[in-house]
Amino acid sequence: MVKKKQKKSAAKQKPVCLITGASAGIGAALAREFAAAGWDLALTARREEPMVALAKDLKEEFGATSYIIPADLAKVGACADILERLSKKTTHIDGLVNNAGYGLTGDFTENEWSAHKDFLTLMLEAPCEMTRLVLGGMVERGFGRIINVASLAGHIPGSRGHTLYGATKSFLIKFSQSLNLEMQEHGIKVSALCPGFTYSEFHDVNETRGAVDKLPDWMWMSAEEVAESGFIALSRNRAVHIPGAPNRIIAVLARLIPESWALKLMGRNSARFRKDKK
Numbered sequence: 001m002v003k004k005k006q007k008k009s010a011a012k013q014k015p016v017c018l019i020t021g022a023s024a025g026i027g028a029a030l031a032r033e034f035a036a037a038g039w040d041l042a043l044t045a046r047r048e049e050p051m052v053a054l055a056k057d058l059k060e061e062f063g064a065t066s067y068i069i070p071a072d073l074a075k076v077g078a079c080a081d082i083l084e085r086l087s088k089k090t091t092h093i094d095g096l097v098n099n100a101g102y103g104l105t106g107d108f109t110e111n112e113w114s115a116h117k118d119f120l121t122l123m124l125e126a127p128c129e130m131t132r133l134v135l136g137g138m139v140e141r142g143f144g145r146i147i148n149v150a151s152l153a154g155h156i157p158g159s160r161g162h163t164l165y166g167a168t169k170s171f172l173i174k175f176s177q178s179l180n181l182e183m184q185e186h187g188i189k190v191s192a193l194c195p196g197f198t199y200s201e202f203h204d205v206n207e208t209r210g211a212v213d214k215l216p217d218w219m220w221m222s223a224e225e226v227a228e229s230g231f232i233a234l235s236r237n238r239a240v241h242i243p244g245a246p247n248r249i250i251a252v253l254a255r256l257i258p259e260s261w262a263l264k265l266m267g268r269n270s271a272r273f274r275k276d277k278k
């Protein structure tokens with residue numbers, strides 16, 4: 001009886017989607033997709049200003065309410081803290097997009113352990129912890145939508161440099177597949193979104209813009225195209241989605257050619273994606 005009442009009252013409110021890394025790129029574009037589909041948003045990232053501007057746009061364009069929670073997800077305890085602050089603004093979180101991320105350039109030994117640890121906290125621990133913390137409520141209400149933003153890098157062999165990046169993205173893909181299966185009977189859809197090269201701040205932040213700008217146009221998608229494709233895949237409950245035909249072909253080729261060839265190719269090509277020389 002109590003459960004029925006809870007479901008009814010939640011149904012009257014607009015669903016709320018919590019998006020990490022919402023201050024730029026794919027996260028901001030996904031916020032727009034959810035808002036266009038009638039959702040309210042909870043936006044989190046370290047920079048408040050771009051989220052305030054995004055919230056204003058989403059209000060004007062779609063009538064969406066956005067709750068803004070500035071936070072550093074590489075800090076231990078950040079997920080619980082974000083949800084605690086959010087609980088003062090909304091009683092329910094119906095969607096989650098684990099998107100915040102960056103790339104750490106260089107061979108493994110070029111970075112101190114503290115840099116790798118922060119990277120793993122943001123790229124692995126935060127998505128798992130945030131998902132665990134919001135899933136209880138979604139199961140209770142019998143409704144939920146989750147996107148884990150992984151990467152095409154999770155489908156191809158490891159690269160030279162960016163050592164942990166592909167590994168974290170492979171992890172997110174497997175994590176999403178398992179969750180997708182486990183959540184089917186609870187009305188919760190889970191999808192790993194695996195973009196290839198996407199125009200955003202990503203390559204400026206990791207200082208490889210000079211190298212990646214030499215790549216041909218066909219290898220690139222806009223953040224908006226990635227978000228639109230990812231949102232549709234989520235609505236179809238695709239456990240794993242690679243946006244863009246060229247990226248899907250690359251993923252298939254990586255599976256078909258002998259692993260030793262693929263690794264050699266990666267070794268030769270990935271050495272190019274080093275930090276821009278100052």
Ligand SMILES: NC(=O)c1ccc[n+]([C@@H]2O[C@H](COP(=O)([O-])OP(=O)(O)OC[C@H]3O[C@@H](n4cnc5c(N)ncnc54)[C@H](OP(=O)(O)O)[C@@H]3O)[C@@H](O)[C@H]2O)c1
Pocket residue numbers: 020021022023024025026027044045046047048071072073074099100101102122149150151152194195196197198199200201202203205223
């Ligand atoms: N761009 C690509 O080519 C590409 C390809 C495949 C996958 N991806 C994945 O897509 C996701 C989004 O990347 P993007 O391309 O949109 O890059 P982006 O434009 O650089 O956006 C990254 C977002 O993550 C946030 N972020 C970074 N570190 C954070 C931290 N410590 N705490 C909280 N938020 C943090 C940033 O916000 P603040 O700086 O304000 O904190 C920003 O909102 C990432 O997971 C990335 O690995 C990107």
